[in-house]
Each structure stands twice: as C-alpha cells, then as structure tokens.
Amino acid sequence: MGATEGVDVIEFLGEVAAWFADPGTWSGQNGIPARLVEHLWVSAISLAASLAIGLPLGLFIGHTGRGALAAVSVANIGRAVPSLGLMGIAFLALLPLGLAIGPLPAIIALAALGVPPILVNAHAGLREVDPELVEAARGVGMSEWQVLWRVEVPVALPVILAGVRTSAVQIVATATLAAAVGGGTLGQQILIGFNVGDQVRIFGTALVVALLSIGTELLFAWIQRAATSPGLRGRPHVPTQPAQVGRGGGESGSWGS
Amino acid sequence: MRIDPAWIVNNLDRIGALTVEHVYLTVLAVVIGFAISFALTVLVRARPGLYEPILGVTGTMYAIPSLALFALLTPITGVGTVLTAEIALVSYTLLILTRNMVEGLRGVPADVLEAAAGMGYTSLQRLVRVELPLALPVVIAGLRIATVSTVALVTVTALTGLGGLGYLIINLGVQRGSFGATPALTGLVLCVVLAVAADLLLLGLQRALTPWARRRAST
Numbered sequence: 241m242g243a244t245e246g247v248d249v250i251e252f253l254g255e256v257a258a259w260f261a262d263p264g265t266w267s268g269q270n271g272i273p274a275r276l277v278e279h280l281w282v283s284a285i286s287l288a289a290s291l292a293i294g295l296p297l298g299l300f301i302g303h304t305g306r307g308a309l310a311a312v313s314v315a316n317i318g319r320a321v322p323s324l325g326l327m328g329i330a331f332l333a334l335l336p337l338g339l340a341i342g343p344l345p346a347i348i349a350l351a352a353l354g355v356p357p358i359l360v361n362a363h364a365g366l367r368e369v370d371p372e373l374v375e376a377a378r379g380v381g382m383s384e385w386q387v388l389w390r391v392e393v394p395v396a397l398p399v400i401l402a403g404v405r406t407s408a409v410q411i412v413a414t415a416t417l418a419a420a421v422g423g424g425t426l427g428q429q430i431l432i433g434f435n436v437g438d439q440v441r442i443f444g445t446a447l448v449v450a451l452l453s454i455g456t457e458l459l460f461a462w463i464q465r466a467a468t469s470p471g472l473r474g475r476p477h478v479p480t481q482p483a484q485v486g487r488g489g490g491e492s493g494s495w496g497s
Numbered sequence: 498m499r500i501d502p503a504w505i506v507n508n509l510d511r512i513g514a515l516t517v518e519h520v521y522l523t524v525l526a527v528v529i530g531f532a533i534s535f536a537l538t539v540l541v542r543a544r545p546g547l548y549e550p551i552l553g554v555t556g557t558m559y560a561i562p563s564l565a566l567f568a569l570l571t572p573i574t575g576v577g578t579v580l581t582a583e584i585a586l587v588s589y590t591l592l593i594l595t596r597n598m599v600e601g602l603r604g605v606p607a608d609v610l611e612a613a614a615g616m617g618y619t620s621l622q623r624l625v626r627v628e629l630p631l632a633l634p635v636v637i638a639g640l641r642i643a644t645v646s647t648v649a650l651v652t653v654t655a656l657t658g659l660g661g662l663g664y665l666i667i668n669l670g671v672q673r674g675s676f677g678a679t680p681a682l683t684g685l686v687l688c689v690v691l692a693v694a695a696d697l698l699l700l701g702l703q704r705a706l707t708p709w710a711r712r713r714a715s716t
Binding site: 421430431 | 498557560561562563564565566568569571572576577642645646648649650652653655656657658662663666667670671674675677678681682684685688689692693696
C-alpha cells in the first residue's frame with residue numbers, strides 16, 4: 241500500500257506498454273499475430289464441429305420431443321467435466337495413435353465442450369414455440385420438414401443463436417488452455433511467461449485474451465440481434481440470455497473450466 | 498492409453514494430498530464467494546438501482562478466461578499464489594450466486610411480505626425468517642452451479658504452479674506423455690466424482706432445510 245506501490249504499478253504498466261511497442265512482440269512464431277490467428281482458427285474449426293453435431297441433434301430432439309431427458313442430463317454432466325481434463329485425455333488418447341499433432345487434441349475437446357449449449361438451446365427454443373402455431377402450420381398442409389424450417393426454426397432463432405453465442409465464447413476462452421496440451425494459441429505466451437517468470441509478457445498477453453473473449457461475446461450478441469425477425473423483437477418471452485436447464489441451471493460461462 | 502492400477506496404489510498418498518488441496522481451494526472460493534454475494538444481495542435489497550451495475554461488473558469478470566484472469570492478477574498478487582487463484586475463483590462465483598440470491602428474494606410473493614410486515618417483523622427479521630427460507634431452493638440452485646463449476650475450474654490453477662487435481666492431469670499426466678495416462682485419467686475421474694458428490698450434498702442440504710417443499714409435493 242502507499243506511495244511506493246503506486247509508483248510500482250505505473251512502472252509495471254510502462255513496461256507492459258513497452259512490451260506492446262516492441263516489434264518482437266508482433267513478429268515470429270510466438271508473436272501476437274501468429275498466436276492470435278492460430279487461436280482464431282482453432283476456435284473456428286471447433287465451433288464448426290460443435291454446430292455440425294449439436295444443431296441437428298438439438299433440432300431433432302426439439303421437433304420430435306424424443307431423447308430430451310438424455311440430452312439435458314448429458315449437458316448437466318458436461319459441466320462437471322473440466323475442459324483441461326478433457327484436453328489432457330484427448331491428448332493422451334491420441335498420442336499412441338500418432339495423432340496428438342498440434343492443436344488436434346485441443347480441437348476435439350473444444351468441439352465436445354461446445355456441443356451442450358447449442359444442443360440444449362436448440363431443443364429449448366423449439367419447445368418454446370407456441371404449439372398452436374405448429375398445429376396451424378400443419379393445418380395449412382405443411383410437411384414436417386416445412387414446419388421445422390419455415391415456422392419452428394425462425395421463431396426459435398434468437399434462443400438457438402443464444403446457444404451458439406455461449407458455445408462460441410466458451411470455445412474462444414477455453415482455447416487458451418490448448419497451450420497446456422501442445423496446441424499453441426495465445427495461451428502459449430501466458431504459459432511461457434509463467435515458466436520463465438516474465439510478468440510483463442503474462443499480463444500483456446492476458447489483456448489480449450480478455451479483449452478477444454469480450455469481443456467474441458459482443459460479436460455474437462450482435463449477430464443474435466441482427467438475425468432476430470422484426471416480428472419477434474421486443475416480445476417479452478424471447479430470452480436474450482441462453483436458455484436455462486432446470487431452475488437456474490445451464491449456466492455456462494466462458495472461462496474454460 | 499494404458500491404465501496402470503499399480504501406479505494408483507503406489508501413489509495413494511500423493512493423490513489424496515492433491516485431492517484435499519483441490520477440495521480446499523474449491524470450498525474456500527465458494528464460501529468467500531457466497532459471503533460476498535450475500536452482502537451484495539443485502540445491498541441490492543436496500544438499493545435496487547445497484548443491481549444492474551453489479552451484474553455488469555460480475556458479468557464482465559465472468560467473461561474473462563480463467564488463465565487470463567490468473568495472469569492479469571499476478572503483478573498484484575504474485576505468480577502461483579493461493580491468493581491469485583482465490584481472487585479469480587471467487588469472482589467467477591459472484592455472478593451466479595448474486596443473481597440467484599436476488600432473483601430468489603424477488604420471487605417471494607408480495608402478500609407474504611405484507612403478512613410479515615403486518616406481524617411486526619423488522620426488515621432484517623423479515624429477511625432472515627421469511628424471505629431467505631422461501632428463496633432457499635433458488636439460492637441453493639445457484640450454489641450448486643457455482644460449486645460444480647468451481648470444482649472443474651480449480652484444475653486450471655495447476656498451470657500457474659499450484660496443486661489440485663490439475664497437477665495429476667497436466668504435470669503428472671500430459672507432460673509425461675504415454676506414462677501419464679493413469680495419473681491424468683485418475684485426476685479427471687476424481688474431479689467429476691468431487692463435482693457430483695458436492696452437487697448431491699447441496700441437494701441433500703436443500704431437502705433437509707426445506708421440509709415444507711417435500712410435504713407440498715407429496716400431497
């Protein structure tokens with residue numbers, strides 16, 4: 241406390257600023273741009289895989305009502321599984337197969353992590369669609385496929401996209417941990433910093449990671465708003481937050497547990 | 498992956514010590530987080546205008562990845578200290594706990610509040626004897642989520658140099674390659690077991706504390 245510590249903080253922030261100004265921070269394999277690009281493509285592939293698995297499954301469960309209990313149970317158990325543990329096991333399982341290459345183990349773990357929010361929200365979104373609306377659509381002669389794509393999905397889109405947003409933020413945040421299993425990303429810089437005791441590098445990189453996470457959250461919140469049909473805006477029952485599993489459940493932060 | 502039961506038998510002491518450390522880091526974070534959230538809730542009850550700003554701040558902290566938050570705190574609280582880990586772990590519990598407490602209190606019917614006031618309860622008596630017991634299921638639902646999440650999150654502290662089950666997964670697991678499969682899997686399984694056990698414990702606590710809910714459900 242007191243004046244001396246105040247000076248230390250300013251000195252430290254000066255060092256961080258100097259680190260950001262250093263061209264070395266921005267070049268080479270461990271530079272911020274290279275690690276940032278790696279972070280983004282690892283996240284993008286993982287999210288694409290989560291969507292490819294979670295969306296069809298969630299829509300099927302929501303439309304037919306079959307397997308709902310199993311889906312919600314799996315999603316709840318998923319919260320108890322630490323992402324770092326999942327990455328570690330993916331790494332060790334692929335190792336004897338010669339497939340623990342670069343970010344592959346991390347991508348598999350991240351994709352698995354991203355499925356539950358997408359699946360649960362797709363299912364919950366479809367469940368919330370007014371049954372009379374669905375009946376009316378069937379009444380005018382729509383096929384089940386048309387009911388799904390022309391009525392249920394458009395009405396449930398804000399809830400479905402809320403799930404995609406939760407997944408995306410969680411994946412981008414947790415991709416930081418990929419460094420612990422040889423997967424690179426911005427987390428690599430933080431771990432190097434921890435190993436050599438370089439607080440400036442740790443702090444500077446962590447700032448970039450925090451901004452990236454908050455930026456992802458804002459981007460997907462914007463997509464969610466932009467994709468909501470004007471007829472649904474301002475309707476009180478359309479949640480802007482991800483749907484909840486049970487009472488107060490389904491909470492899925494971004495912090496890569 | 499080859500599982501080697503002999504390793505587990507030979508390292509029971511070490512596994513036990515790391516599990517205890519994991520439980521310690523978790524319980525400390527949840528207890529402190531609960532105390533702070535309770536204070537924030539009492540504050541919001543007196544000044545409802547503070548709810549939005551509190552959700553804004555706790556929500557932003559919640560959006561920062563764990564490894565980055567540990568990293569951002571190191572210049573102030575040091576590399577790999579329990580304090581660094583706990584500040585980050587506590588701040589992650591605040592959003593869920595505060596929100597569930599405030600929403601739980603807000604769910605208490607207005608006529609119940611009026612009846613309590615009519616019986617001459619002071620504001621504090623009403624909070625402790627009427628509002629909190631009625632809000633308990635929602636409060637404990639928040640506590641369950643926060644606890645289960647924290648159990649999983651504590652693994653990450655191993656990357657900053659602390660122990661806990663993350664040490665089994667990373668330091669004794671991934672970093673030893675093929676020889677690390679047994680420790681890593683042990684760590685992962687223990688983590689899930691701890692989370693499920695904590696969840697059931699809190700569910701049992703809720704049942705024990707709200708006998709009226711069960712009675713109502715059975716009639």
